[in-house]
Amino acid sequence: MGQNGKAENISFVLEDIKRVKFETSPVPTLQDPHDVVIRVKFTGICGSDVHYWDHGRIGQFVVEKPMVLGHESSGIVAQVGPKVKSLKVGDAVALEPGVPCRRCDDCKAGHYNLCSKMEFAATPPYDGTLTRYYRLPEDLCYKLPEGVSLQEGAVVEPLSVAVHLVRQAQVSPGSAVVVFGAGPVGLLCGAVARAFGAAKVIAVDIQAGRLEFARTFAATASFLPSRVAPAENARALVLEHGLGQGADVVIDASGAEASVHTGIHLLRPGGTYVQGGMGRDEINFPIMAVCTKELNLKGSFRYSSGDYKLAVELIATGQVRVADLITKTFKFEDAERAFEAVKAGQGIKTLIAGPDGHKHSRSSL
Incomplete structure (x- = not known):
């Protein structure tokens, strides 16, 4: 909480090549009746995150202004829009971190991963999920079944x-x-x-x-x-x-x-x-x-219709043991150390806990 008692949104921000900082910004607000705000609990580090940190670009995607890193995340629903039907405050979810336009031919054909207007987390110029609160449409938040941990939920993205x-x-x-x-x-x-x-x-x-x-x-x-x-x-x-x-x-x-x-x-x-x-x-x-x-x-590029849903099911039914891949979890304040460890090839899948640590509170904002 800030000095005024209101929630603050602290984020892990890439300023330039191998130059990062923690930055506080306003908590995201609901922009659409179908939006939800999630309190991020765990974020996995992907090779693309490390590449942006290490090189500042991947192909045509160039970091030209400060950008929040991270896109493999799970969390707890903290706020829901008035038209949200599938989720409620307190639900544990895996986050699908790319919002397509939903209107182009590729989107309407079910190939939304090919959408030219995709707003994908931690792909310039869009901020990522290494933050306390993150906003997404409800249909891009997948409720984790009982028995699936939030740590496993953070691995749903690479599994997809x-x-x-x-x-x-x-x-x-x-x-x-x-x-x-x-x-x-x-x-x-x-x-x-x-x-x-x-x-x-x-x-x-x-x-x-x-x-x-x-x-x-x-x-x-x-x-x-x-x-x-x-x-x-x-x-x-x-x-x-x-x-x-x-x-x-x-x-x-x-x-x-x-x-x-x-x-x-x-x-x-x-x-x-x-x-x-x-x-x-x-x-x-x-x-x-x-x-x-x-x-x-x-x-093959990212994931499209049905991939996230199947990934969650494969974990829930024990067909894919994603927990076996999780090597280490770093505290949020040690995020830079986590990136250095992944760059050095240490472990298999490294997670960073959210700013609130391992507390799994299911309360609202």
Whole structure:
């Protein structure tokens, strides 16, 4: 509370590259009858957050003015608009941190992740969720079922990214799936693929420690690439894991050029490749293999209709154990230390508690 007894909104703000501060601003107010205000309880750190902190930009998105970081959050509903029907004060929710225009062709077709007017948290120029209070429309707040913790709720966002990737790949029962990159999203892709019925989920990474964890989490097997040509690694993986003509599905969650090449080469004819990891803007590409094997190539960007809802259900039913990924939770005042830890590659999924700490009060403003 401020000196006048009113609630204050403290936020973790990126001023410039590796220059951050804590800043107090007015508590957000309801702008629409369907809005809710959430008291943020936990926020996960994403690679994009670290990239903005470390470099000040991602592709065309450039930090040109101070911006609140964070977008993987959960919290407690603190205020509801007069037309809100699905939520009440005190409900625990996962936040979907992007507000589309709802009117363009992509939005109306259910592909709102492609909306050109998307207002996405912690993507310039829009502020993120590392704050005490955050406002969203009610349909972008997903009530957490009993038994799902607020910490798990903060991992719904990256899980939804994985759900979208696996849905893009059209993974079906019995599929052989290879996932490149054993970071949080890659690990979650493996878990979602298993939930979709994949018979084999093979994790690929250049760090043996990550592969060891992947095997305990969801992967049925793993592969550590050698310092050879991608096509040679692809042949070795196919032989080592008995994939016959190749994998049914490859999902790249690394963005590494070598992974892209290896993935294309190890797919069976007619297989499906989905790109989720973002690396360099342009890379060399094995186009001949794509053509002669008549592969299906897809991109994947964030999440769209139904992905968040399914992610919550996968956690609630125990099909994806997101709590196993949470390595450490930092206090809000130690947010910069949390970013430094993630940059240093420490742990798997790091959370930052809200400004009010671990208190799970379900009271209003």
